[in-house]
Amino acid sequence: MTRYLAARAAHALLLLSGISVLSFVFFQLAPGDFFSDLRLNPSISAETVAALRAQYGLDQPLHVKYFRWLTSVAQGEFGYSFSYHSPAAPLLLARAHNTLFLTIPATILAWLLAVPLGTWAAARAGEWPDRVSAAGASALLSVPDLLLALGVLALAVHTGAFPVGGMVSLGYEQLGAWEKVRDILSHAFLPVTALALTILPTLLRHVRAAMVEALAAPFVKASRAHGLPRRSVMRHALRVAANPLISLFGLTLGNLLGASLLIEVILSWPGMGPLLLEAISARDFHVVIGAVMFSAVAFIGGNFAADVLLYAADPRIRTK
Amino acid sequence: MKMASRKRLWVVLAMLAAMHAVVLLAGFFSPHHPARQNRMAPFAAPSRLRFVDEQGQFHFRPFVYARVPHPADPRARTEARARAYPVRFFVEGWEYQVAGVFRSRLHLLGADEGAPLFLLGTDEYGRDVFSRLLHGGQISLLAGVLAAGLSLALGTALGTLAGFFGRWADAGIMRLAELFLSLPWVYLLLAVRAFLPLHISPAEAFLLITVVVGMIGWARPARLVRGVVLSAKERTYVLAARGFGASNFYLLRKHILPQTHGVLLTQASLLIPQYILAEVTLSFLGLGVGEPASSWGNMLSSLQQYHVLTSYWWMFAPGGALLLFAQGFFLLASALQERASGSL
Amino acid sequence: MGGGCGALSMAAERLRTVEAAPLVRVCGLSRSYAQQRGLWRSSSHVAALRDVELNIAAGTTLAVVGESGSGKSTLARCVACLEPPDQGEIWFDREELSKLRARELAPWRRRIQMIFQDSAAALSARMTAAAIVAEPLAVRRMGDRRSRREAALRCMERVGLTAEQAARAPLQLSGGQRQRLAIARALVLEPQFLILDEALSGLDLSVQAQIVNLLLALQRDQGLTYLFISHDLGVVRHVADEVAVMSGGRIVERAAVGQLFQEPRHEHTKALLAAIPRMAPQPAARGSAPQ
Numbered sequence: 001m002t003r004y005l006a007a008r009a010a011h012a013l014l015l016l017s018g019i020s021v022l023s024f025v026f027f028q029l030a031p032g033d034f035f036s037d038l039r040l041n042p043s044i045s046a047e048t049v050a051a052l053r054a055q056y057g058l059d060q061p062l063h064v065k066y067f068r069w070l071t072s073v074a075q076g077e078f079g080y081s082f083s084y085h086s087p088a089a090p091l092l093l094a095r096a097h098n099t100l101f102l103t104i105p106a107t108i109l110a111w112l113l114a115v116p117l118g119t120w121a122a123a124r125a126g127e128w129p130d131r132v133s134a135a136g137a138s139a140l141l142s143v144p145d146l147l148l149a150l151g152v153l154a155l156a157v158h159t160g161a162f163p164v165g166g167m168v169s170l171g172y173e174q175l176g177a178w179e180k181v182r183d184i185l186s187h188a189f190l191p192v193t194a195l196a197l198t199i200l201p202t203l204l205r206h207v208r209a210a211m212v213e214a215l216a217a218p219f220v221k222a223s224r225a226h227g228l229p230r231r232s233v234m235r236h237a238l239r240v241a242a243n244p245l246i247s248l249f250g251l252t253l254g255n256l257l258g259a260s261l262l263i264e265v266i267l268s269w270p271g272m273g274p275l276l277l278e279a280i281s282a283r284d285f286h287v288v289i290g291a292v293m294f295s296a297v298a299f300i301g302g303n304f305a306a307d308v309l310l311y312a313a314d315p316r317i318r319t320k
Numbered sequence: 321m322k323m324a325s326r327k328r329l330w331v332v333l334a335m336l337a338a339m340h341a342v343v344l345l346a347g348f349f350s351p352h353h354p355a356r357q358n359r360m361a362p363f364a365a366p367s368r369l370r371f372v373d374e375q376g377q378f379h380f381r382p383f384v385y386a387r388v389p390h391p392a393d394p395r396a397r398t399e400a401r402a403r404a405y406p407v408r409f410f411v412e413g414w415e416y417q418v419a420g421v422f423r424s425r426l427h428l429l430g431a432d433e434g435a436p437l438f439l440l441g442t443d444e445y446g447r448d449v450f451s452r453l454l455h456g457g458q459i460s461l462l463a464g465v466l467a468a469g470l471s472l473a474l475g476t477a478l479g480t481l482a483g484f485f486g487r488w489a490d491a492g493i494m495r496l497a498e499l500f501l502s503l504p505w506v507y508l509l510l511a512v513r514a515f516l517p518l519h520i521s522p523a524e525a526f527l528l529i530t531v532v533v534g535m536i537g538w539a540r541p542a543r544l545v546r547g548v549v550l551s552a553k554e555r556t557y558v559l560a561a562r563g564f565g566a567s568n569f570y571l572l573r574k575h576i577l578p579q580t581h582g583v584l585l586t587q588a589s590l591l592i593p594q595y596i597l598a599e600v601t602l603s604f605l606g607l608g609v610g611e612p613a614s615s616w617g618n619m620l621s622s623l624q625q626y627h628v629l630t631s632y633w634w635m636f637a638p639g640g641a642l643l644l645f646a647q648g649f650f651l652l653a654s655a656l657q658e659r660a661s662g663s664l
Numbered sequence: 665m666g667g668g669c670g671a672l673s674m675a676a677e678r679l680r681t682v683e684a685a686p687l688v689r690v691c692g693l694s695r696s697y698a699q700q701r702g703l704w705r706s707s708s709h710v711a712a713l714r715d716v717e718l719n720i721a722a723g724t725t726l727a728v729v730g731e732s733g734s735g736k737s738t739l740a741r742c743v744a745c746l747e748p749p750d751q752g753e754i755w756f757d758r759e760e761l762s763k764l765r766a767r768e769l770a771p772w773r774r775r776i777q778m779i780f781q782d783s784a785a786a787l788s789a790r791m792t793a794a795a796i797v798a799e800p801l802a803v804r805r806m807g808d809r810r811s812r813r814e815a816a817l818r819c820m821e822r823v824g825l826t827a828e829q830a831a832r833a834p835l836q837l838s839g840g841q842r843q844r845l846a847i848a849r850a851l852v853l854e855p856q857f858l859i860l861d862e863a864l865s866g867l868d869l870s871v872q873a874q875i876v877n878l879l880l881a882l883q884r885d886q887g888l889t890y891l892f893i894s895h896d897l898g899v900v901r902h903v904a905d906e907v908a909v910m911s912g913g914r915i916v917e918r919a920a921v922g923q924l925f926q927e928p929r930h931e932h933t934k935a936l937l938a939a940i941p942r943m944a945p946q947p948a949a950r951g952s953a954p955q
Contacts, residue, residue: 567803578790
């Protein structure tokens with residue numbers, strides 16, 4: 001067991017380092033850096049800019065920059081943010097925390113809806129539950145995330161039921177503990193719903209497909225013929241369908257840091273998305289790379305988790 | 321079943337073609353020049369086409385009223401019913417180009433001076449949203465199509481190399497593909513965009529986005545093409561062709577690459593809408609095509625302002641257009657996939 | 665099967681008259697395949713050919729028989745220069761072919777052609793019959809479109825296909841017609857040496873007989889040399905001048921066809937001979953009741 005997992009872990013690490021190298025190559029290729037805009041200011045001399053560059057090591061060759069960043073990562077700092085004058089890690093972590101606050105509930109919600117609905121649709125394949133849910137999923141799927149978020153925003157504004165944008169209201173500090181929780185939850189409601197709506201359709205489709213395939217297995221017919229009640233047959237079929245579903249789960253895990261970017265921006269939720277955008281505008285490269293690495297870690301980690309789960313769940317993989 | 325799916329495919333294709341034709345002939349369908357500002361009428365509501373005039377008489381030719389400030393409330397606007405401006409068809413207007421080649425002055429719709437025809441209202445500078453919508457569509461759609469073309473070309477080239485020559489080429493290219501596939505799409509797009517100059521002209525931005533988006537997405541097509549090439553390579557008739565002296569190039573051209581058409585077509589129907597969306601997203605976030613050019617993305621970005629979002633519903637128009645095209649491509653992809661699985 | 669005794673005596677005749685150096689000579693041919701067994705374990709090797717030696721005189725037919733897995737197809741591909749051997753030499757008309765590179769091999773590819781077992785797989789489903797037969801000429805850029813088509817139609821005629829069938833796609837033809845088409849394609853370059861890798865397997869008996877007669881006629885008219893690979897000794901009897909028996913990648917016996925059938929020496933040969941289904945009922949033996 002450990003040999004298989006060690007191989008997958010090594011593979012994951014290799015991918016991560018590949019991504020970091022790729023990012024740094026882009027870094028090097030980019031014209032201009034954080035201090036480029038300073039050059040436009042006539043009161044700052046070129047020597048000052050050059051000195052600033054040297055101070056922050058922006059004039060070093062690629063491998064030097066990369067090594068310094070690696071050591072910074074090892075120290076847990078993930079480079080230095082020029083805009084915020086602090087190591088990048090605390091920034092990234094705080095924002096990641098906020099993003100997860102959205103994506104985890106949204107993912108759970110989506111799964112809680114998709115599994116029963118998909119199973120029901122698969123059990124009644126071809127009949128109205130299946131067709132209605134398929135049509136709904138297709139309709140949702142073909143709506144771009146951008147429009148979905150804008151639509152949710154417009155809805156919020158028109159109904160006025162939920163606060164529009166931000167994570168906390170003004171005067172948050174003065175609220176009592178329970179009211180603080182309520183405040184955050186009311187702000188999170190819209191983004192979480194919108195996010196769940198973007199995740200749901202693909203999930204629903206995959207669950208349905210996996211269940212349809214599982215139900216088509218010969219053992220299902222045999223159990224029904226033996227008179228097994230429908231419920232237990234479904235339970236067994238669910239176990240068979242678990243294989244592709246676990247891989248899917250890994251994929252959704254992997255998207256935990258990436259899926260909500262647009263929604264965060266449009267609904268002004270202070271997550272990784274707006275941070276990335278700010279850093280791009282400010283050319284704060286370490287933050288940009290940090291954000292990319294964080295989401296890459298989530299993605300690759302999600303796949304790795306799926307591998308582990310699959311290994312534990314599917315005896316066929318163990319005997320290979 | 322096969323007949324029905326074939327028919328559906330053609331219907332969808334026809335619809336999409338018609339929609340694309342309208343966008344291509346944006347100049348013909350736009351009453352106004354997309355950059356023409358009407359500072360006197362910012363955020364004007366869409367003009368109402370009327371057929372029955374004040375006296376209750378029915379006219380075949382629709383007409384519009386001009387909008388003037390309300391006498392009682394200066395912030396509101398009302399229609400000046402004194403003068404009716406008839407809508408004219410096939411009028412001579414401002415000169416435009418079709419696909420950069422044809423020049424014409426013929427427009428489908430137009431009204432006389434003074435009561436400009438705003439089918440979808442105006443934006444903050446008083447520019448006709450309908451005209452901007454059509455012209456912006458050109459940019460967004462073209463970016464999507466070109467970028468998809470680039471991805472498919474790159475993907476085919478690398479996938480063929482990997483599948484045909486095997487061993488090191490295969491291992492290297494597939495590892496690289498895995499790398500690109502592991503990257504979160506949106507983050508990668510933004511990151512790559514981050515590392516490129518920020519303030520560039522719309523034309524440069526367009527080219528840049530197209531190239532960047534196209535170059536990121538080569539991995540999935542490459543994998544699929546590689547699969548096709550691998551299996552085609554082992555076919556007996558390929559071996560037989562080698563037997564009478566066919567070169568690698570001939571084999572690829574005549575026997576192997578034609579097998580990839582199906583895969584490429586399906587991928588195109590999936591990639592084009594994704595890339596259109598990528599351009600729209602980038603422009604929305606201010607990192608793509610900027611003013612004064614219009615793209616659906618930067619037209620939608622004004623919706624982030626509260627007063628626009630609440631009061632001026634016609635600013636959602638690019639969203640509607642995007643939805644329409646997304647639906648169309650989605651249906652196309654479904655139809656193609658159905659056809660592919662049916663013929664297996 | 666038609667043409668029984670006649671073919672045997674003709675073969676005997678031919679053997680006596682041949683004296684010239686063999687057209688095809690294979691020396692010490694060996695080839696093995698590596699099998700990957702998982703990421704961490706080293707690959708195991710399966711030897712498909714072990715030290716195979718063969719001679720084929722011009723204008724004659726050498727049959728190679730053996731069970732599945734004896735290495736016959738590998739032998740065919742190596743001799744056709746479609747796969748490189750690990751060791752050994754392949755001599756064709758005093759030239760050693762196995763070490764040549766692709767470009768140097770080109771002129772030889774005209775003179776050696778191969779016919780495969782699965783005719784449906786060996787012919788591209790997207791091309792018409794005439795285009796398939798003309799393809800070798802097109803690949804080698806010989807002649808213009810018109811002359812290529814004429815040559816193709818002539819070859820098709822020679823193998824017994826009509827002009828009407830020239831416009832059909834391979835899948836619209838029967839198995840026997842497809843194999844004829846494959847033969848026509850092989851002939852269009854006017855080769856000297858044909859390798860037939862189980863070309864008759866999968867065809868009906870009557871169709872097999874027709875194709876055998878066609879092959880014999882072509883050999884007679886054009887002086888072709890055949891390497892005929894089969895697992896069916898019954899067919900071999902009517903086609904071959906010499907027979908080589910393969911087992912486990914080696915040649916275990918080699919003799920003139922008449923001798924092999926009458927005095928088989930190796931165990932394996934005897935087993936193969938015993939396995940030929942007989943049409944006539946067995947004479948009652950071992951005291952069993954007569955039919």
